[in-house]
Amino acid sequence: MNKNRSKEYDVIIIGGGATGAGTARDCAMRGLSVLLVERHDFATGATGRNHGLLHSGARYAVTDHESAAECIEENMILRKIANHCIEENNGLFLTLPEDDIAFQSQFVDACSSAGISTEIIDPKLALRMEPSANPDIIGAVKVPDGSVDPFRLTMSNALDAKLHGAEILTQHEVIDILKDQDRVNGVELFDHAKKEKVKYYGKIVCNAAGIWGHNIAKFAGVNINMFPAKGSLLIFGHRVNKMVLNRCRKPANADILVPGDTICLIGTTSERIPIEEIDNMYVSKDDVDVLIREGVKLSPSLATTRILRAYAGVRPLVAADNDPSGRSISRGIVLMDHKERDGLEGFITITGGKLMTYRLMAEEATDLICKKLDVDKKCETANIPLPGSDKSDETLNNVSQKVYSVNGITQKSAKDRHGSLAHKIAKGDENEDSMVCECEGVSIGEVKYAINELHVNNLIDLRRRTRVGMGTCQGELCACRAAGLLCESMEEAGKAKDDLANFLQERWKGMSPIAWGETINEIQFTSWIYEGIYGLKPDNN
């Protein structure tokens, strides 16, 4: 069935990563009518597949001054507006005996010229500050790095966009860009839930589809020279380090260890891949071996820490227009007005950059959109906190103490996850407090809130919103409980069974590259429970 929507939006934004969600928020705050479309779920592209490092910019200070300066500026802004998504851990740049200590002073100079504060720390003191660091270090520099939770950050932007009137469609894939001669005027979408095509119209279409922006541009008949760079990461089952640990040398493989919540992450590798492979994110045995080998140099205890999952993402890098070979790749923000570049009106692309700089990217894109629409409104996203960020909001806090979950652990975890919005997690009867996921402290109330309010279509979405199945039990039994709850809100229980099977497959994808030790034991157990006892099979339902 084909449908056409008659409403014309000011802007249609493609891509529910941090950039798309941030642009939707900015546009909505400036009073535009906005439609945000995402083919799967929020943060399923590079945004959900990175380190979650709140860069101070130090990593780029020596090699890329401009990126470094952007990072530190955005770093300070995010601390203010996205407090609930950020851990202000600080970071250490460690020099190992095999590294050149002379690099340290060059590094410190470059940082200060980019506006990044540094402090050279005596190695002994550094080890007291960060006992997990390699005891052989010969140098350490402290910088204002931190951690950022990309899922929460993207959700908060999407929620705020909604609060400002934006409409959001997840599970809607752009399959074509609609044009009227040399002007783009809408998108054709495939609705994965209803399995139907639908057209939406807008004055401007903003391509914020990350690496997939390549395909979107093609639909519009223009060419963007993207150079997909795959990076793999490992998540460890507990938090080894308090601070972010980096190697004090030129950026290389596996030289960042980022703590976040109860876990930590090592990454990343970097490998050019053909554009055809961007949807096929596997982590090879070699990737895993390199990450462990290098990671252990930063923090030796990683050798004996359980690895929970492996995953990979693709950096949306863009080659300069005059360089099709891709030798001069930009790591900075790329904003294209296709009117200027290709003579195509009503279509812009915002890509490149980093998670860190999503807000700035959104600002630049929105400025251009406003200019095209002749709207004269200033960007306010650097000053107005995201919903959930505002810890000083006493009334919200008081309300939340009273109304959401009475139980200690659940209350704390939910609040960590949803910030001051946690008060929305309704307290119905005491059954709502029952625990769905014990190791991550997720209650029924929280699951229901996510299902009702946060665009949850399946268990994998639910995991992104609530961490059900993210902890050390890796979704063995909690997935089944959550599936039961999700099932209540789905029309068909048969679909919920398929969903459970998909969820297990998705988890397996992250586990199989690192399935030894406890992980292989658990996977054997999980298979016995779901396939052996429950009789769950992908084709049974």
Next chain:
Amino acid sequence: MKFDNIIIGGGLSGLTCGIKLAEQGKKCAIVSSGQSAIHFFSGSFDLLSKVNEEEVTNPLESMKALPDTHPYKRVGLDKIERLTNDALHLLVRSGLNLTGQADRNHFTLTPMGVMKPTWLTLSDFTSFDNKDSFPWKKAVILNFSGFLDFHTLFIKDGLKKFDVQAQIKNVSMKQFEAIRKNPSEMRSTNIAKEFDKENAIDEFAQKANVLSDGFDVVILPAVFGLFNKTIADKLKEKIEKPVLLLPAIPPSVPGIRTQITLRERFQELGGTYLLGDNVEEGVFENGRLLEIRTNNHGDIKFEADQFILASGSFYSKGIVATHDKLYEPIFGLDIEGDSDREKWFDEKIFNDQAFMRYGVKTDQNFRAMMNGEPVENLYVAGSVLGGANPLKEGSGAGISLLTSLHAAEQILK
């Protein structure tokens, strides 16, 4: 400490072997570090449910198609039929109530509403002769308010294909108020503890009788009878309609009861059962295992004429995997399996995973191989053995029961 036989691992294999040996007058000890697979049991003992992707009707017949390396083939198909009878009788003598036969699989209903072929089923559960029909037309599915571990909607959906009209109803029991206060306590074993008391059963049966008015069958989670072995039967007497119990999320209440029943049988026969102790290493001489040492007993050595290794598969740590190898952690026995981890897995979780077939290497008499030579008095039984994917085949309990009886017979010879 000196025994005739020492068994490492107190799961289904270790207990079966121990009971058999103790029944024949052997002085036995079982050392077991922790929970076993029976804690998670479905309630059915599988013998052989699938060969070459085809569902098996007669397990004894279909075994002929198994590869020669399969544990059943290595035991010898001429012995299998007798061993299946011995296994059934041993379980019944121990106090388990079972239905089923080795030459014809019956079916049980899973909580996803799928009919699964199997060999022996505990009397708690219902066995079906036919997988395409369901004897009742109108079913009421009862659950306890706040209990997340029973999937009523999945069951209801599964019953649709049998043209069964099912309705879900919740029951509140004041007995659960205390456990409901703590959000992680509403689990099957805690519920079962309350139901071990007869007055709770009376009260529940009354409610169930009211709620099941107009229905042909009452479907309930299998949370009855943890320590109390007769309560599940009492419940069925007190509920006027036929009762169909289905597994809840593990741990499994009937499974734990089975483990207790078998352990008690072993102890009544004079066996020594050491739970929570881990066997750490052994002392070998001239190809024989002389003694073992355990974690709790430090320098006290355990000596025996014969030893049986029944330490389970990966999940019980009978076999251990690291990023670059597989090993048997107690003695360093030879392993059947690939050391390259890329060979262990298939990228699709529901496909046949090679690692499920890995285990300790043995000679044709099920004696463990160490550095290419058999250890004269160390037998291997149960899921620590390789050569089969018990999950895909539906042969888990069968392999455990039959190989442990086989090992016991070698020792008794």
